[in-house]
Amino acid sequence: MNTISSVFKATHGVMTTEVGVISGDLELRTTSDKEGNLTLAITYVDAEEWYTLPGMSYKLYDTRDHHEVHRMLVAVLERP
Template identity: 70%
Template sequence: MEMKSSIFTATHGVMTTEVGVISGELELRSTCEDDGSLTFAITYVGAEEWYTLPGEGYRLHDPRDHEVVHRILATVLERKS
């Protein structure tokens, strides 16, 4: 299992399953299991409660791609326009 984390500012918000849209300074956490299955969670920086991003069944063909997918998602969620 491998976990990646990134902090970013979401000016337009990020949709979560539990509470709808959250915005501001957020932390994205992605976890990749050895079989390539992925999970994504997000929280306000410094908060204890984590929320899930909508969707399920995410899987990488090659778990070595986890870093790239994590960076792409963090960049998309931070988009300014």
């Protein structure tokens, strides 16, 4: 398992499956396994409860792309 985490500010909000839209200082965590299955989780900075992003299952074509996909997700989620 490979996990990457980044803190960012979401001024427009991010939709979650469990509680709807959250905004402010957030942390995105992406985890990939050896088969390329990708798990996306988000939380408020320093909070204990994690939420999932809506969508079906996520899979990387190549597990080496995990860092780049994570970086792109953060860039999209924090844009105004």
